[in-house]
Amino acid sequence: MPRIRLQCASLIACLLGALSSSARAEQPADAPSASSTKQHQFKVRPHLLEAEDGDGPSLALDYEFKGSFNTQAHGSTSVGRPTISDDDIRTARPGYWTLDYLARGTVAASKDKNPNKLLDAGLQGHYVLDTVLATFQAGGVARYETDQSFDDRQHMFGMSASATRIGIFRPLAGKSDSLYLAIGYGSINPQKDAARQAVLASLDNYRRWDAELSYILERPFDAVGSIELDYRHYQEVGAPASIREASLSRHRFGLIRVNLKNDLFIQYSKGSLPFDTESKRVVKIGWTFKLE
Amino acid sequence: MANGFQWSSENLACVATYNVLENDSMLDQFEDIDLAFEPAGETLLSTLPYYPKFGASDAQRIGLGHQMARRFLRFIVKNYTDRKEHAADSVEEILTELARRFAGDKSRLIDLAEVTDRFLRFDNE
Numbered sequence: 001m002p003r004i005r006l007q008c009a010s011l012i013a014c015l016l017g018a019l020s021s022s023a024r025a026e027q028p029a030d031a032p033s034a035s036s037t038k039q040h041q042f043k044v045r046p047h048l049l050e051a052e053d054g055d056g057p058s059l060a061l062d063y064e065f066k067g068s069f070n071t072q073a074h075g076s077t078s079v080g081r082p083t084i085s086d087d088d089i090r091t092a093r094p095g096y097w098t099l100d101y102l103a104r105g106t107v108a109a110s111k112d113k114n115p116n117k118l119l120d121a122g123l124q125g126h127y128v129l130d131t132v133l134a135t136f137q138a139g140g141v142a143r144y145e146t147d148q149s150f151d152d153r154q155h156m157f158g159m160s161a162s163a164t165r166i167g168i169f170r171p172l173a174g175k176s177d178s179l180y181l182a183i184g185y186g187s188i189n190p191q192k193d194a195a196r197q198a199v200l201a202s203l204d205n206y207r208r209w210d211a212e213l214s215y216i217l218e219r220p221f222d223a224v225g226s227i228e229l230d231y232r233h234y235q236e237v238g239a240p241a242s243i244r245e246a247s248l249s250r251h252r253f254g255l256i257r258v259n260l261k262n263d264l265f266i267q268y269s270k271g272s273l274p275f276d277t278e279s280k281r282v283v284k285i286g287w288t289f290k291l292e
Numbered sequence: 293m294a295n296g297f298q299w300s301s302e303n304l305a306c307v308a309t310y311n312v313l314e315n316d317s318m319l320d321q322f323e324d325i326d327l328a329f330e331p332a333g334e335t336l337l338s339t340l341p342y343y344p345k346f347g348a349s350d351a352q353r354i355g356l357g358h359q360m361a362r363r364f365l366r367f368i369v370k371n372y373t374d375r376k377e378h379a380a381d382s383v384e385e386i387l388t389e390l391a392r393r394f395a396g397d398k399s400r401l402i403d404l405a406e407v408t409d410r411f412l413r414f415d416n417e
Binding site for chain 2: 037039041043062066068072073074075076077078079080081082083084085086088089090092093094095096098100102104124126128130132134135137160162163164165166175176178180182212214216218219225226228230255257259261263265267288
């Protein structure tokens with residue numbers, strides 16, 4: 001079993017954290033609440049990356065552009081009355097349409113050490129329905145995906161749905177927790193894919209479903225802010241035997257992250273994302289700093 | 293964000309926001325020994341334990357924002373005030389505005405308190 005090499009360079013990580021920055025343009029909070037809303041944001045976060053086959057830490061930069069446009073929330077609970085009851089809050093079911101755009105990924109000084117290199121740019125329109133049971137979302141998505149070098153790239157068009165709930169295993173955990181489940185299904189249009197090209201004669205469209213399961217346990221111990229578990233699964237539908245034999249039909253990515261106080265974190269991930277040809281294990285130790 | 297709104301111990305919306313987030317029997321997101329009231333107004337909600345720190349999608353942030361908003365409003369109404377500033381406001385509007393603050397990774401406690409103050413009437417008003 002490959003040995004995981006870990007070099008703790010928290011001082012360097014702190015310096016990198018201090019270089020993080022973000023910017024945002026947003027509708028003022030005191031804008032009329034009955035109107036639709038819009039938000040835009042840009043964020044970068046440097047960190048150190050260490051892979052099992054690496055010969056030392058590598059500098060990396062997470063980046064993210066995103067924004068959204070929302071319609072007014074539907075619903076008329078308690079309208080015309082001067083007070084709100086607990087029953088009003090439990091039965092209210094706000095629903096609205098939202099249009100989101102997103103571009104995110106990781107750029108590393110060494111491409112070979114970067115398992116999170118999937119650059120994800122997309123446009124998503126979906127309906128949000130919040131109930132006392134959970135918050136549900138469903139809609140359509142169009143995405144452009146590429147690897148870090150932009151050598152491999154593809155378009156994806158599909159549908160997605162998700163549910164989020166806080167309070168899953170509270171009686172067992174003793175603290176609050178949350179669960180997020182998302183499922184997607186779509187058509188992949190590969191523009192360039194060296195690994196598939198090497199196995200198949202041509203790059204035909206194919207169908208893929210994906211799923212994500214994310215669990216957050218809040219404050220399990222005094223020194224720990226939260227523990228996050230995340231699992232992502234990508235599965236090609238009806239993949240040819242040659243693709244299956246080349247281990248290109250399925251990608252699985254798992255992660256556990258312990259968020260300590262003072263924005264320090266320890267993170268371990270294992271697996272591969274689309275375009276990866278092999279699974280990797282990575283440990284990150286870092287510090288997140290958000291610059292106003 | 294919170295244009296002209298001041299984080300103050302004289303403002304019950306700020307006190308209620310802080311207490312609901314801090315209290316062990318409510319949202320229990322931090323301890324007062326770690327985060328005192330005065331500096332808490334500028335604290336980002338995204339640094340609190342409920343908020344995902346690893347590459348979360350917008351859908352996850354929005355979902356968690358709504359889930360936190362409903363719990364937050366229930367504690368506010370139960371412990372501080374059940375009176376609205378405007379009778380024409382719906383609970384859905386209030387929940388959605390609170391959810392936007394809980395989902396935003398640049399939202400601060402003062403921004404949450406501002407929305408709370410904008411929609412709810414406290415005893416000192």
